[in-house]
Amino acid sequence: MASPGEHASFLPPVLTFLSAAVIGVPVFRLIGQSAVLGYLVAGVLIGPSGLSLIAEPDTAASVAEIGVVLLLFIVGLELHLSRLVSMRRDIFGLGTAQLVVCALVLGGAGVLAGLQIGAAAVIGIALALSATAVALQLLEERGDLGSAYGSRAFAVLLLQDLSVVGILALMPLLASAGHGAGGAGGPWLGEAAASTGRALAAILAVVLVGRYGLNPFFRLLAASGAREVMTAAALLVVLGTALLMEQVGLSMAMGAFLAGILLAESNFRHQLEADIEPFRGMLLGLFFMSVGMSIDGALVREVWPQLFGATLAAILVKVALVAGLFRLFGSDTLGALRGAAVLAPAGEFAFVLLPQAAELGLTGATATRFAVALAALTMLVGPIMAKGLDRLIDRRLSRASEAEAEPSAELAEGAGEARVLVIGFGRFGQILTQVLLAEGIPVTVIDKDVGQLRAATRFGFRIYYGDGTRLDVLRAAGIGRVETVCVCVDDREAALKIVDIVHEEFSSVRTFVRAYDRLHAVELMNRDVDFQIRETSESALAFGRAALEGLGLTPEAAAARADDVRKRDIARLVLQQAGALPDGAAWLRGAEPVELRPEPLTAPARPARALSAETRDLLGQDRREAAERVLAKPSAAPDEPEGTGDPELEAELETEGRGRDG
Structure with a gap:
């Protein structure tokens, strides 16, 4: 059992990180900056270059890598294999061009600054890579991950992650060439072939297990009803795959992304996303703070003019080169600039490549310290420049709108997301969605019944396995981007809870709700839903109209009688909701509502009589x-x-x- 002293030594760093996040991020969001910048500055302040509140920043950085891993897993969940195949031109064309062109230009600048070719090549590659965590966080904050330029930016990031294993294998060859050890080519080629074989075997194993094992596994866990076990299983899959990829020489982030891709077609993917999201958010914030703590304050104070000049130059060069490549691959000007801005900061792998280059003798100690500080500063300055660019673009779009000009078509791309979120795909929800489907309205369906979700796959809807009464599930399903929520669950308390959540958190979303009975309808009316209907009222009126026609009334007379009853029923319901009738007066007194008994809407011609x-x-x-x-x-x-x-x-x-x- 841990001693009180061990607990005391463990808690202060945790409380320091939490306090820095709670204070730093809201402050920067209030002044209109990205949360990423808040985390980075908080890391600088609590790190060795600031108040020195954290004694071992390296320990925090190793834990914080899990945040990047979970981020890539969630991104993978959002990508279907078909979409990944459709992105192959951007991944292998644009991604390769970005890495090669930026590495050559930045490396060439290093040679002009007096570096050896090997050192300049490594530093050029390290700066050419982009910060996956920063870029995806910025795209997520903008809501542009599904846009055309967001997809191209992600394709570039994916190619960079794929290339890391090759870059790491290339560095020993550069080191041996720099020392004139030309005979090292044979052993190096053999080791490269062996590492490639191990990586391919691991990927094949993960694909096979994911294809044939994960869905039955999660289906079994879902049937057990233990939600915390689903969370544990999600973490097990993500972290296990990440560790396996790291063991064979690939990045952990790449392994997590592969796991997400394999589960992208699963009915459980949205529930997994909701379970992972809290861990991802906190650990990703810890990652950004660890980057801030890695900035060498002494070096910054010593050579700050050169360092800040190099930082601005590196960012501007990357923005210019990447924007040009985006334009070459079909982006419009605004999309190209936005995509280039999110890719401008140097990547997380710079903190892996540069120390390894120093160990191999490719870069000296001074050059390594300078390059690491430069990479960290680009991650600090990059979000500020991206935010400034956003404001300039928004201002330009605003002026264009005033001049009756249409905004960029590319920025509006991806608007084909669901317009309606349907919660509950039972007998009521299925008929409702038939109407939406007939009109071609994009729909997302949430349900926790696996059988109903399997039925929903035949409709072509976006399908989300999860509990619709949970705020995190609603967020993950995209409720913030829909126009209307249709609550079709047959649990009256669950329906009321969903309405309360939507009205509190997403006030601009309209609520259409299925009422269980008359009392439930009154409760929904008191919550100011946009529309409610008792699940059997219209079908019973249609049934009655058909019965009247069967008894000899004309269709017009039967329809008029049914319409008259409908109007009387609605009027009585409104009076009951307002407390104007005896059985509804409890509403006005704030008491528990009494049971609303069925009452005739038309005065009976004679009293009822029992027949026995x-x-x-x-x-x-x-x-x-x-x-x-x-x-x-x-x-x-x-x-x-x-x-x-x-x-x-x-x-x-x-x-x-x-x-x-x-």
Whole structure:
């Protein structure tokens, strides 16, 4: 068991990180900057170059890598294999061109600055790589990950992750060539072939397990109903795949992305995303803070003019080169600039490549420190420049809108996301979605019944396995981007909870709700839903209209009668909701609502009568008839007892009498 002293030594760093995040991020969001910048600055302040509140930044950095891993897993979940295949031109064409061109230009600048060719090549490659975590976070904050330029930016990031294993294998060859050891080519080629074989074997194993094992595995866990086990299984799959990829020489982020791709077609992918999201957010913030802590304050103070000049030059060169390549591959000007801005900061792998280059003797200690500080500063300055560019573009689009010009078509691309979120795909939701499908309205369906989700796959909808009463599930399903939420669950409490969440968190989204019964409809009306309907009301009215036609009425007369009943029913429902009727008055007093009993909307032509003694006994009709006789007399006869002995029944009948008189 851990001693109190061990607990005390463990908690201060955790509290320091949490305090830095809670203070730093809201401050930067309030001044209109990205959360990434808030984390980075918080890391600088608590790190060795600031207040030195964290004694071992390297330990935090190793834990924080898991945030990047989880981020890539969630990104993989959003990509289907078909979309990945359709992106092959951007991945292998644009991605390769970006890496080669940027590495050559930045490496050439290093040679001009006096570096050896090997050192300049490594530093050029390290700076040519882009920060996956920063870029994806910026795209997510903008809501542009599904846009055309966002997809191209992601394709570049994916190619960079794929190329890391080759770059790491290339560095020993550069080192041996630099030392004139030309005979090292044979062993190096053999080792490269062996590492490539191990990587391919591991990828094949992961693909086979993912294709044939993961869906049955998660289906079994979902049937158990233990939600925390699903979370544990998701973490097991992500971290296990990431570790396997790292063991064979690939990046952990690449392994997590592969796991996400394999689960992208699964019915459980959205539930997994909701379970992973809290871990991803916190650990990714820790990663950004660890980058801030890695900035060498002493070096910055010593050579700050050269360092900041190199930082601005590297960012501007990358923006110019990447924007030009985006234009070459079909982006418009605004999309190219935005894509280049998110890719401008140097990548996380710079902190892996540069220390390894120093160990191999490719770069000296001073050059390595300078390059690491430069990479970290690009991650610090890059989001600021991206935010400034966003403001300039938004201003330009605003002016264009005033001049009745259409905004960039590319920036609007990806708007084919779902317009309606349907929660519950049972017998009611299935009929509703048929109407939406017939009109071609894009729909996302949430349900936690695996059988219903399998049925939904035949409709071509976006399908989300999860509990619709959870805010994280609603967010992951994209509720913030839809116009309308249709709540079709058959659990009245769950429906009310969903309405409360939507109204509190997403006030601009309209709520259309299936009511279970009349009392549920009144509760929904009190919550100001945009539309509610009792699940059987319209079908029963249609049934009644058909019955009238079967009894000889013309279709027009039957429809008119049904419409009249519908209007009377709605009017009574509104009065009950307002507390204007006796059975609805509890609403105004704030008391628990009483049960709303069915009442005739048209005055009956004659009183009801039971047709047998058993029925009269069950309905208490003998007592009722006696009470009616007593109330009808001005006074009780001498030979009859006063009243009926049932004051409650007498009061009820007296109330009914006043209602008829009114």
